[in-house]
Amino acid sequence: MTLLEVQHLTKNFGGLTANDDISFHMEKGELVGLIGPNGAGKTTLFNCISGLHAVTSGRIVFDGEDITPLKAHEVARRGLARTFQVYVAAGDLTVEENVMVGCFMKTASRSRARAHADQILRELNIRDLSDYMVSELPVAAQKRVTMATAIGSDPKLLLLDEVAAGLNPNEVEAIMASIRHVHDEMGITVMLIEHVMELVMKVTHRVIVLDYGRKIAEGDPESISTNPQVIKAYLGERYVKEQRSSAG
Amino acid sequence: METIKNALDFSDFPRLDLTVAGAVALCLIIFPLFPLSSFAMSTMIQFLMFALYGMGWNTIGGYGGQVDLGKAQYVGIGAYTTAVMLIRWDIPFWVSMPIGVCFAVTWSFIIGYPLFRLKGHYFAIATIATSLVLKDIFEVWEFVGAARGLEISPIKYHPPDFLRLIFREDIYYFYFILGFFFLGILYINWFRKSRLGYQLRSIKDNEDMARSLGINVHWAKIKTYAIATGFVSVVGSFHACYIKNIEPEDTMSLDISILIALMAMLGGAGSLWGPIIGAGILIPLKSYLKEWLGAQAGLVGIDLILYALIIMLISAYEPRGVWGIIEKIRRRKRA
Numbered sequence: 001m002t003l004l005e006v007q008h009l010t011k012n013f014g015g016l017t018a019n020d021d022i023s024f025h026m027e028k029g030e031l032v033g034l035i036g037p038n039g040a041g042k043t044t045l046f047n048c049i050s051g052l053h054a055v056t057s058g059r060i061v062f063d064g065e066d067i068t069p070l071k072a073h074e075v076a077r078r079g080l081a082r083t084f085q086v087y088v089a090a091g092d093l094t095v096e097e098n099v100m101v102g103c104f105m106k107t108a109s110r111s112r113a114r115a116h117a118d119q120i121l122r123e124l125n126i127r128d129l130s131d132y133m134v135s136e137l138p139v140a141a142q143k144r145v146t147m148a149t150a151i152g153s154d155p156k157l158l159l160l161d162e163v164a165a166g167l168n169p170n171e172v173e174a175i176m177a178s179i180r181h182v183h184d185e186m187g188i189t190v191m192l193i194e195h196v197m198e199l200v201m202k203v204t205h206r207v208i209v210l211d212y213g214r215k216i217a218e219g220d221p222e223s224i225s226t227n228p229q230v231i232k233a234y235l236g237e238r239y240v241k242e243q244r245s246s247a248g
Numbered sequence: 249m250e251t252i253k254n255a256l257d258f259s260d261f262p263r264l265d266l267t268v269a270g271a272v273a274l275c276l277i278i279f280p281l282f283p284l285s286s287f288a289m290s291t292m293i294q295f296l297m298f299a300l301y302g303m304g305w306n307t308i309g310g311y312g313g314q315v316d317l318g319k320a321q322y323v324g325i326g327a328y329t330t331a332v333m334l335i336r337w338d339i340p341f342w343v344s345m346p347i348g349v350c351f352a353v354t355w356s357f358i359i360g361y362p363l364f365r366l367k368g369h370y371f372a373i374a375t376i377a378t379s380l381v382l383k384d385i386f387e388v389w390e391f392v393g394a395a396r397g398l399e400i401s402p403i404k405y406h407p408p409d410f411l412r413l414i415f416r417e418d419i420y421y422f423y424f425i426l427g428f429f430f431l432g433i434l435y436i437n438w439f440r441k442s443r444l445g446y447q448l449r450s451i452k453d454n455e456d457m458a459r460s461l462g463i464n465v466h467w468a469k470i471k472t473y474a475i476a477t478g479f480v481s482v483v484g485s486f487h488a489c490y491i492k493n494i495e496p497e498d499t500m501s502l503d504i505s506i507l508i509a510l511m512a513m514l515g516g517a518g519s520l521w522g523p524i525i526g527a528g529i530l531i532p533l534k535s536y537l538k539e540w541l542g543a544q545a546g547l548v549g550i551d552l553i554l555y556a557l558i559i560m561l562i563s564a565y566e567p568r569g570v571w572g573i574i575e576k577i578r579r580r581k582r583a
Contacts, residue, residue, distance in 0.1 A: 050460055052459065052460070072459035073459050073465070076460050076461060076462035076463075082460050084457060092453055093449055097446065097449070098450070098453075101447060101449075101458075101463075102461050107443075110250070110443075110446075150461075152461075
């Protein structure tokens, strides 16, 4: 069953075309990666899908409904959650309260929101952070909190924007486990923007590649990593050589 | 049920806070038993009124982070509704007060809808502007006494009049406003734990994030603004009965708006006790400076100089005010 369908999506900022005629679709239960060099329009695409940007042209269909004209909060209420690449917290909420805000989308009861938040924090192994202010946590932990918060709203589709950027190998390992848990155990369809290729190759089923706002390739991780266009635009010859030497 | 439970549940505060709060509450209740001057009594009533104004401001300004410098317009709407209705049609306080709240909330929707399209300083400036415009309208509006204002003459009534809230002794007013004060604390205690309370704090943290969590940011701000307005309007109605002499220059001046915001910020915006602490510091200080130094030593305007100083100190050192300092010390002790 198709959960998300993006048709000929274009987004202009003045003279700059950030997304140029992008089309793709996602099945329910998939785990899709979105890669591409900096400035390729990945985050803009997320912003368009989640309703923060109005699209210039094109259509976005989510769960059988045209969500193109909807505002961000309306899109969110239909079960499409996301995280942010750069998370600026003014520092008024603790981790638990932050996740509770997500949970409040589905319930008005504080005790129910708290119970749900606690459960999510436990499932993502960050229950011990509950009482910290989000702003006083290191980046790695903050990213997992934003993930937990998005999950709190009980989404059908979760868009993750560079949750592994700037993390050390151990932390990448941990966040990978969390992503798998969210997908496999919680049954949430996931799309993720990521520069950490190891993560993309290991966890995703399918990869979409953007360059200069256009979709230049799409396929399973294996075929993408050998696609000459993708190597030229993004991965680079060095990546390919490293992969070969580590394989051989 | 959960609503009432949340309003009465203060268990997430440390025991020390609750002990201090309980002691202060007790002192307030037995305060009139001490033979104090009428000056102390009127300062105390002012303190309670401004603590309530501050609590109202704190919902949108503190928890929501939308600095509102136009609360005086709602003091005016509440005060004028009660005064006009009493003088012209002999309508008692308990009827005119809720009607005043309706007027104030309606007005808050009318100006809140466009105003919350603005952010930060622009929003703050726009609230000042609407407040000043409303004040100017009242100054030329003959029906409400124009610039002369209105006077409720107590001779017409037979105090103590509990329906119209007309009393000869301040002690009645004290207990009435103290009752409102306790109810106000319970309401804010519920509010900060409500869905809207959490959503507002999330909006203050990061608006895009809040949107992507299904929060209608614009509507949440308007709703909270209406709540803040309700608070201010109730106290405005009380103000009319207590002062008995209202004119636009007194009830709707920019000074009042600034004082309300300043108090909440000094005490600690976004905390339950903040506005009360702020009012507890500023109101006695203001009374002392204005009535005493201002009138007797001829240092007119010294209170305004002091406000300016406080604004500068808060914004430079601790944006979260006195309560922010207390929390910081506590955190350091725990760590």
